[in-house]
Amino acid sequence: MHSRTLTQLAADLAARRVSATELTRHFLARVERFDGELNAFVTVTAEQALAQAAAADKRIAAGGATPLTGIPLVHKDIFCTAGVKTSCGSRMLDNFVAPYDATVVERMQSAGIVMLGKTNMDEFAMGSSNETSFYGPVRNPWNHDLVPGGSSGGSAAAVAARIAVAATGTDTGGSIRQPAALSGITGIKPTYGRVSRYGMIAFASSLDQAGTLTQTAADAACLLEAIAGHDVRDSTSLDEPVPRYSKIIEERWENITIGVPESFFDDGLDADVATATRAALREYEKLGATLKSIELDYIHLSVLAYYVVKHAEASSNLSRFDGIRFGHRAANAAAGDLLTFYMRNRGEGFGAEVKRRILTGTYVLSAGYFDAYYLQAQKVRKLISDDFARAFRDVDLVAGPTAPAPAFAIGAKTDDPIQMYLNDIYTIGANLAGLPAMSLPCGFVRGLPVGLQLIAPPLAEGPLLKAAHHYQRATDWHARVPERYA
Amino acid sequence: MQWEMVIGLEIHAQLATASKIFSGASTRYGASPNSQASLVDLGYPGVLPVLNGEAVRMAVKFGLATNCEISHRSVFARKNYFYPDLPKGYQISQYELPVVHGGRVDIVLEDGTTKTVRITRAHLEEDAGKSLHEDFAGMSGIDLNRAGTPLLEIVSEPDLTSAAEAGAYMRKIHALVRYLEICDGNMQEGSFRCDANVSVRRKGEAKLGTRAELKNLNSFRFVEKAIEIEAARQIELIESGGKVVQETRLYDPDRDETRPMRSKEEANDYRYFPDPDLLPIVIDDATVAAIRSTLPELPDQKRERFMADYRLSAYDAGVLTAQRALADYFETVAKRTKAAAKVAANWVQGELTAALHRDTLEIGQSKISAAALAVLLDKIADGTISGKIAKEVFEAVWAGEGTVAEIIDKRGLVQISDSASIDALVDEVIAANSAQVEQFRAGKQQVLGFLVGQVMKASKGKANPQQVNDALRKKLG
Numbered sequence: 001m002h003s004r005t006l007t008q009l010a011a012d013l014a015a016r017r018v019s020a021t022e023l024t025r026h027f028l029a030r031v032e033r034f035d036g037e038l039n040a041f042v043t044v045t046a047e048q049a050l051a052q053a054a055a056a057d058k059r060i061a062a063g064g065a066t067p068l069t070g071i072p073l074v075h076k077d078i079f080c081t082a083g084v085k086t087s088c089g090s091r092m093l094d095n096f097v098a099p100y101d102a103t104v105v106e107r108m109q110s111a112g113i114v115m116l117g118k119t120n121m122d123e124f125a126m127g128s129s130n131e132t133s134f135y136g137p138v139r140n141p142w143n144h145d146l147v148p149g150g151s152s153g154g155s156a157a158a159v160a161a162r163i164a165v166a167a168t169g170t171d172t173g174g175s176i177r178q179p180a181a182l183s184g185i186t187g188i189k190p191t192y193g194r195v196s197r198y199g200m201i202a203f204a205s206s207l208d209q210a211g212t213l214t215q216t217a218a219d220a221a222c223l224l225e226a227i228a229g230h231d232v233r234d235s236t237s238l239d240e241p242v243p244r245y246s247k248i249i250e251e252r253w254e255n256i257t258i259g260v261p262e263s264f265f266d267d268g269l270d271a272d273v274a275t276a277t278r279a280a281l282r283e284y285e286k287l288g289a290t291l292k293s294i295e296l297d298y299i300h301l302s303v304l305a306y307y308v309v310k311h312a313e314a315s316s317n318l319s320r321f322d323g324i325r326f327g328h329r330a331a332n333a334a335a336g337d338l339l340t341f342y343m344r345n346r347g348e349g350f351g352a353e354v355k356r357r358i359l360t361g362t363y364v365l366s367a368g369y370f371d372a373y374y375l376q377a378q379k380v381r382k383l384i385s386d387d388f389a390r391a392f393r394d395v396d397l398v399a400g401p402t403a404p405a406p407a408f409a410i411g412a413k414t415d416d417p418i419q420m421y422l423n424d425i426y427t428i429g430a431n432l433a434g435l436p437a438m439s440l441p442c443g444f445v446r447g448l449p450v451g452l453q454l455i456a457p458p459l460a461e462g463p464l465l466k467a468a469h470h471y472q473r474a475t476d477w478h479a480r481v482p483e484r485y486a
Numbered sequence: 487m488q489w490e491m492v493i494g495l496e497i498h499a500q501l502a503t504a505s506k507i508f509s510g511a512s513t514r515y516g517a518s519p520n521s522q523a524s525l526v527d528l529g530y531p532g533v534l535p536v537l538n539g540e541a542v543r544m545a546v547k548f549g550l551a552t553n554c555e556i557s558h559r560s561v562f563a564r565k566n567y568f569y570p571d572l573p574k575g576y577q578i579s580q581y582e583l584p585v586v587h588g589g590r591v592d593i594v595l596e597d598g599t600t601k602t603v604r605i606t607r608a609h610l611e612e613d614a615g616k617s618l619h620e621d622f623a624g625m626s627g628i629d630l631n632r633a634g635t636p637l638l639e640i641v642s643e644p645d646l647t648s649a650a651e652a653g654a655y656m657r658k659i660h661a662l663v664r665y666l667e668i669c670d671g672n673m674q675e676g677s678f679r680c681d682a683n684v685s686v687r688r689k690g691e692a693k694l695g696t697r698a699e700l701k702n703l704n705s706f707r708f709v710e711k712a713i714e715i716e717a718a719r720q721i722e723l724i725e726s727g728g729k730v731v732q733e734t735r736l737y738d739p740d741r742d743e744t745r746p747m748r749s750k751e752e753a754n755d756y757r758y759f760p761d762p763d764l765l766p767i768v769i770d771d772a773t774v775a776a777i778r779s780t781l782p783e784l785p786d787q788k789r790e791r792f793m794a795d796y797r798l799s800a801y802d803a804g805v806l807t808a809q810r811a812l813a814d815y816f817e818t819v820a821k822r823t824k825a826a827a828k829v830a831a832n833w834v835q836g837e838l839t840a841a842l843h844r845d846t847l848e849i850g851q852s853k854i855s856a857a858a859l860a861v862l863l864d865k866i867a868d869g870t871i872s873g874k875i876a877k878e879v880f881e882a883v884w885a886g887e888g889t890v891a892e893i894i895d896k897r898g899l900v901q902i903s904d905s906a907s908i909d910a911l912v913d914e915v916i917a918a919n920s921a922q923v924e925q926f927r928a929g930k931q932q933v934l935g936f937l938v939g940q941v942m943k944a945s946k947g948k949a950n951p952q953q954v955n956d957a958l959r960k961k962l963g
Contacts, residue, residue: 079532080531080532086531086532088531093531096531098530098531098532099525099530100525100530100533102532197534198532198533198534199532199533200532201531201532202531202532202763204762205762205763206762232536233533233534233536234534234536235534235535235536235537235763235764235765236534236762236763236764236765312759313759313762315566315757316564316566316575316576316757316759318575319566319568319574319575319576320529320530320531320573320574320575321531322568322570322575324570324573324628325528325529325530325573326530326531334625338570342568362757365566365757365758365759366755366757367755367757370757370758370759374759
């Protein structure tokens with residue numbers, strides 16, 4: 001049952017081959033059995049899940065179901081869920097029970113989804129390995145000594161180990177795509193503003209975007225249909241109609257041109273990953289696509305620009321965590337002046353990586369440095385957007401590796417933030433330019449999954465998902481499951 | 487040594503929107519603490535601000551009324567600092583690109599001349615909450631009802647050179663925002679408050695002196711007094727060899743002094759940057775034109791019109807147009823009554839204003855309607871009652887004893903105008919005051935006033951004074 005895709009299970013539920021309750025019990029049992037070793041969950045909401053499943057079964061019986069009714073899913077613990085702890089992977093919010101649902105959660109709920117729980121993540125989504133979580137690292141289902149990627153590491157591991165059918169995630173610089181690649185599943189980061197950010201705890205507001213982690217592109221299409229669309233509560237959400245992605249992906253294949261940025265295949269890329277990626281591109285050629293080398297002139301500046309912008313925004317976004325109205329308050333917080341109060345609450349509540357980023361962000365916004373850092377970074381961002389816009393005059397999609405290497409060992413990069421930051425090198429361009437992008441399994445290197453990244457023009461999620469879907473029809477990388485969890 | 491003051495004002499006008507600038511919570515004043523703070527106002531994780539379009543329209547109205555340029559594109563920025571009543575750890579404000587900029591208003595000075603004061607900019611921002619340091623036994627209470635209330639910060643150029651000018655400018659802006667109905671102007675509740683930047687320099691010097699910022703002045707009188715005191719302090723300091731330091735100071739009206747508020751002001755670095763949660767405000771020409779068409783007649787225009795239409799002096803027209811409600815009241819009276827507009831103006835500025843002041847009421851709470859006052863003035867004009875009796879009627883209406891007609895009737899106040907009755911009264915008085923009659927006949931003209939007074943007294947004030955006068959002259963002459 002657990003190896004079936006969301007799309008298959010939706011058909012099973014509709015045909016009454018399985019009930020939502022049976023499905024939910026099955027997955028809860030798997031969570032029970034496997035999560036001790038994976039640490040993918042921060043909170044398991046078994047009771048609520050069974051109640052939702054019962055409601056879903058009623059709804060299916062009554063005939064008012066959607067394709068998602070009764071599907072067991074997990075939410076990254078960055079999405080606020082009414083009445084359920086929303087920790088954002090931080091000690092700061094270990095005691096925080098959100099009083100409301102994020103738009104993504106609300107929309108999934110109204111579609112009839114069953115929430116199994118909330119998944120582990122890098123603290124405040126700051127990390128590429130899920131090692132910065134207050135709740136400890138998540139283990140990669142392919143090898144428990146390795147990281148699953150991050151920051152949506154819990155979501156990725158849960159789907160990869162088939163202890164959830166699908167998961168939500170957020171992607172600020174690769175936090176959906178990179179763990180999808182390292183865990184051997186399909187991840188999509190939609191166009192900036194395609195999915196509402198309301199209720200998603202902000203990291204870097206101008207880059208953050210919610211998306212999904214699933215077994216297949218078809219599953220992603222189905223979920224994205226439910227969560228995308230304008231939301232009056234998020235001024236930056238796009239007021240554009242939501243296409244029927246699940247229909248579009250089934251449309252006849254048309255020969256497209258895929259741009260390949262040669263700079264993505266430089267020395268920084270693992271040679272075996274390069275080989276796997278080239279092989280995936282050849283697969284597209286076999287499907288009838290035309291490959292075209294392209295130059296993205298400023299992409300080499302993306303890491304620099306990205307780390308300035310996102311740290312600047314994060315330093316401000318995280319100011320509200322002061323221990324006054326919610327969140328961690330140190331035991332002796334009040335025994336001193338106001339500054340001490342802040343220092344104790346924030347000093348204890350935040351982990352080292354979060355502090356590092358707040359410090360960096362505060363620095364780049366300071367008087368005298370703002371122009372040199374923040375303004376320059378915004379200029380670079382514009383250049384990178386223009387780069388992509390130029391490329392998309394000639395090509396339909398841009399393709400390349402998702403991450404520079406397969407999953408690495410837990411602890412291998414924790415002392416070297418720069419090496420850790422380079423994990424995002426291929427993914428952050430899409431965030432800086434606000435473009436939709438995916439990672440899909442495209443092979444194995446030394447027994448570990450490798451992801452192919454596809455990037456599309458703004459709002460071209462339909463063609464993007466379609467290209468991924470047709471690839472997945474022709475290949476079976478996405479169907480591989482670690483033996484233990486098969 | 488001759489000194490001059492250089493003053494610029496930053497006025498915070500709370501915009502009269504029903505809900506907050508970035509949330510749907512009510513802006514009503516006086517609710518129990520934290521009962522009007524939504525998740526957005528509380529700065530909860532994950533929530534996002536959504537701009538209240540009404541606040542923008544109000545800001546544009548102000549811009550148009552003060553000859554400002556309306557920015558086609560303006561941007562919200564975050565002003566970052568930590569304080570317990572600032573829930574997000576930043577205030578959403580406007581920094582580099584304000585919604586309106588580059589305007590001016592004219593103020594009338596005591597000597598009757600007009601001075602133009604330039605307005606640098608006016609920008610939208612959210613208010614912070616309130617910290618309550620008393621009442622909590624060593625702890626601080628925080629009330630976030632005010633957090634997120636829309637403010638328009640109106641920044642003037644340092645064009646003001648005296649406390650009186652600053653007061654006149656502040657009154658002018660106060661009148662304007664109330665005319666535009668974008669701010670209730672209530673200074674006790676903090677809806678309209680002001681910071682003053684004050685510096686002094688030797689007369690003729692071009693270079694500006696170091697300024698002090700006087701915070702949170704919430705009455706016209708305090709603004710004027712605080713500026714006087716602060717300028718005097720600075721002059722004394724410089725003359726005794728000291729130097730003014732740039733700092734924020736607080737005016738203490740009880741001790742009539744200013745004193746430093748925060749010593750680390752210089753250390754504040756607000757790290758402004760554009761707020762990524764909000765799109766730029768884009769205002770096109772059509773929107774500006776549509777807003778322009780909703781502007782009411784403004785005080786300056788109204789004053790000119792009152793002078794022309796009602797032949798009022800500049801002074802009278804100025805007083806009557808200082809508040810829109812007062813001007814409307816006057817105009818209703820003037821239009822309805824047969825009496826001269828000048829009479830209406832005198833009554834509104836005299837009896838009415840005095841009664842309002844006595845009972846500490848606003849014009850909108852007047853206990854005599856404009857229509858009733860018009861009727862009262864008609865009664866004087868047509869000779870039904872004298873001006874003196876009219877004051878009695880006014881007070882009775884004010885006290886709620888009935889309409890003008892009812893009171894005149896009930897109290898029998900109709901003026902005695904028939905000559906037979908008046909002649910009879912005159913005869914009585916002549917008979918009873920032979921000594922005074924002798925004096926008058928001997929040429930002592932001023933005695934006539936006494937005799938008129940006696941007749942009026944005998945008539946209980948109801949006799950038509952002119953007729954009494956005429957009758958006495960006739961009989962004695």
